[in-house]
Amino acid sequence: MSQVLVLAEHVQGELKNNVAELLAAAARLGEPAAVVVRQPGTGAQLTARLGELGAAAVYVADVEEADALLVTPQVAALAAAVAAAGDVSAVLVGTSIDSREAAARLAVRLGAAFLSDVVDLAAAPDGVRATQQAFGGAYTVTATAARGIPVISLRPNSVPGTAPAAQAQEIRLAPGPNMAAAARITARHEGQAVSTRPELTAADIVVSGGRGLGSAENFVLVEQLADALGAAVGASRAAVDAGYCAHTMQVGQTGTTVSPNLYLALGISGAIQHRAGMQSAKTIVAINKDPGAPIFEIADFGVVGDVFTVVPQLIEAVNARQAVGSPAG
Amino acid sequence: MKIAVLVKQVPDTYGDRRMDPATRTVDRGSADPVIDEINERAVEAALQIKEAGDGVTVTAVTMGPVRAVEALRKALAMGADSAVHICDDTLAGSDAMQTSEVLAAALAGRDFDLVIAGNESTDGRTAAVPAMLAERLGMAQLTFLRTVTVSGGSVSGERMTGNGYVEAQAPLPAVVSVTEQSAEPRFPKFRGIMAAKKKPLQTLTLAELGLPGGEAGGENSWSRVLDVTARPARTAGTVVTDDGTAGTQVAEYLAAAKLI
Numbered sequence: 001m002s003q004v005l006v007l008a009e010h011v012q013g014e015l016k017n018n019v020a021e022l023l024a025a026a027a028r029l030g031e032p033a034a035v036v037v038r039q040p041g042t043g044a045q046l047t048a049r050l051g052e053l054g055a056a057a058v059y060v061a062d063v064e065e066a067d068a069l070l071v072t073p074q075v076a077a078l079a080a081a082v083a084a085a086g087d088v089s090a091v092l093v094g095t096s097i098d099s100r101e102a103a104a105r106l107a108v109r110l111g112a113a114f115l116s117d118v119v120d121l122a123a124a125p126d127g128v129r130a131t132q133q134a135f136g137g138a139y140t141v142t143a144t145a146a147r148g149i150p151v152i153s154l155r156p157n158s159v160p161g162t163a164p165a166a167q168a169q170e171i172r173l174a175p176g177p178n179m180a181a182a183a184r185i186t187a188r189h190e191g192q193a194v195s196t197r198p199e200l201t202a203a204d205i206v207v208s209g210g211r212g213l214g215s216a217e218n219f220v221l222v223e224q225l226a227d228a229l230g231a232a233v234g235a236s237r238a239a240v241d242a243g244y245c246a247h248t249m250q251v252g253q254t255g256t257t258v259s260p261n262l263y264l265a266l267g268i269s270g271a272i273q274h275r276a277g278m279q280s281a282k283t284i285v286a287i288n289k290d291p292g293a294p295i296f297e298i299a300d301f302g303v304v305g306d307v308f309t310v311v312p313q314l315i316e317a318v319n320a321r322q323a324v325g326s327p328a329g
Numbered sequence: 330m331k332i333a334v335l336v337k338q339v340p341d342t343y344g345d346r347r348m349d350p351a352t353r354t355v356d357r358g359s360a361d362p363v364i365d366e367i368n369e370r371a372v373e374a375a376l377q378i379k380e381a382g383d384g385v386t387v388t389a390v391t392m393g394p395v396r397a398v399e400a401l402r403k404a405l406a407m408g409a410d411s412a413v414h415i416c417d418d419t420l421a422g423s424d425a426m427q428t429s430e431v432l433a434a435a436l437a438g439r440d441f442d443l444v445i446a447g448n449e450s451t452d453g454r455t456a457a458v459p460a461m462l463a464e465r466l467g468m469a470q471l472t473f474l475r476t477v478t479v480s481g482g483s484v485s486g487e488r489m490t491g492n493g494y495v496e497a498q499a500p501l502p503a504v505v506s507v508t509e510q511s512a513e514p515r516f517p518k519f520r521g522i523m524a525a526k527k528k529p530l531q532t533l534t535l536a537e538l539g540l541p542g543g544e545a546g547g548e549n550s551w552s553r554v555l556d557v558t559a560r561p562a563r564t565a566g567t568v569v570t571d572d573g574t575a576g577t578q579v580a581e582y583l584a585a586a587k588l589i
Binding site for chain 1 (some may be wrong): 360452461471494549551552
């Protein structure tokens with residue numbers, strides 16, 4: 001059976017949480033295999049862990065400066081793994097910036113199709129069927145690779161289930177010295193993952209705040225409701241531009257696209273820019289004081305009211321339900 | 330120093346953007362075509378480097394239909410020195426692989442030290458072309474920047490990541506891309522708009538780039554769209570006006586829908 005290679009991103013030996021899903025998606029198309037790029041002498045346990053998640057083979061590239069060089073070590077390792085595997089039916093990566101860019105460059109290097117931000121995957125007799133969304137979920141697009149090995153970036157929370165555990169065989173790659181001109185990371189300013197909130201792209205529930213919150217101090221209300229619901233926190237571009245919250249929280253055309261089960265929009269007018277990033281949510285609830293806000297045109301349940309009175313009451317009601325021990329879900 | 334800025338004309342994100350299920354491509358008549366707003370920031374980044382240095386020239390480059398020349402005119406009016414328009418009917422429906430190949434052919438051999446692009450277009454959102462260009466041109470890649478500084482043969486800046494940013498540096502020549510957090514673009518002044526009309530604007534066909542026409546366009550793309558379906562439009566549900574119990578009503582709605 002041909003192999004499906006998954007780029008297994010990790011932070012100092014800790015696998016990112018999309019790797020299990022990538023391997024599950026790989027199992028739909030062939031035999032799952034993982035590709036790991038690591039600093040020599042680190043990540044010794046990765047092969048066993050990837051086996052538990054379904055990888056039958058793990059291609060390991062020990063690269064000096066793996067953590068210091070931008071993207072090029074991953075491209076080299078993926079290309080070397082494709083060559084070593086021989087029969088490869090697809091390459092799957094996540095949607096982090098690094099992964100997408102490595103995939104884009106790999107497609108050029110292999111002479112292959114690049115299918116970006118895929119939300120569903122299936123095998124067909126003539127190749128892979130990839131489902132994508134266009135214009136923020138307004139259109140569903142089915143695409144395939146006309147030529148070459150499909151290189152696919154998969155949006156988190158797209159493929160349910162896990163791949164059956166496997167006894168992973170480790171294959172050492174010798175990608176050789178990095179010949180490509182490369183950018184070098186000189187300093188990192190990345191938040192420790194201290195937040196216990198789910199990641200925005202992968203969350204089941206997203207609570208977002210807009211300009212209606214009025215200030216960064218008031219934005220805490222969004223976080224309080226999110227924490228009561230176990231949700232991720234998002235924001236409209238207006239709230240981000242006004243400095244209420246971090247840019248990484250932006251949901252919309254120019255931010256993150258989310259498709260959670262439940263999306264709560266607090267003080268968000270629902271400009272088309274914002275709707276493009278959240279209108280594929282299963283259920284939308286909106287609270288806004290302006291009855292003419294366009295968000296109400298797409299909300300399943302809307303409240304015309306003041307977020308500063310409605311939301312605290314909602315938080316109280318949610319907490320009360322959880323306190324009486326009603327089963328989750 | 331020579332800088333190329335890549336610009337793209339896209340359907341206005343404030344308009345009603347549509348796809349045509351019959352042709353499986355963007356319906357370019359549905360929303361006004363405008364220069365992608367992220368590209369204005371790319372032009373701004375180039376102009377700031379030009380203003381900070383000596384002998385820097387900025388060339389705006391686009392690939393697109395006849396009307397895409399408007400995006401180049403905007404870049405020229407902002408302050409770019411010249412423009413290149415790759416315009417060929419056979420290019421319609423190109424994917425990122427094909428687009429990067431054509432752009433690479435147009436950029437190669439012109440001795441650009443720096444290629445600046447937006448991090449991703451608002452229509453395709455593939456965010457792949459800058460990385461693909463770096464691969465094709467053999468240039469260093471420093472993308473998703475919110476700051477761009479050139480000094481002494483290298484470019485550096487702050488690259489956005491999922492949970493913060495990193496500082497990074499690359500030797501020239503390099504391909505960089507900027508995010509919407511990069512410097513606010515300037516508005517063209519009247520003088521700039523008038524001057525733009527006299528600036529050199531070169532139009533190139535595929536044949537003039539030395540590329541075979543038989544590999545161009547949607548019919549020959551690497552990724553092939555098989556089907557385009559419009560999502561059923563969302564309709565408004567229940568809307569209540571807060572009577573003092575709306576917070577509780579939302580909780581009841583969520584509980585009834587088994588969402589909490």
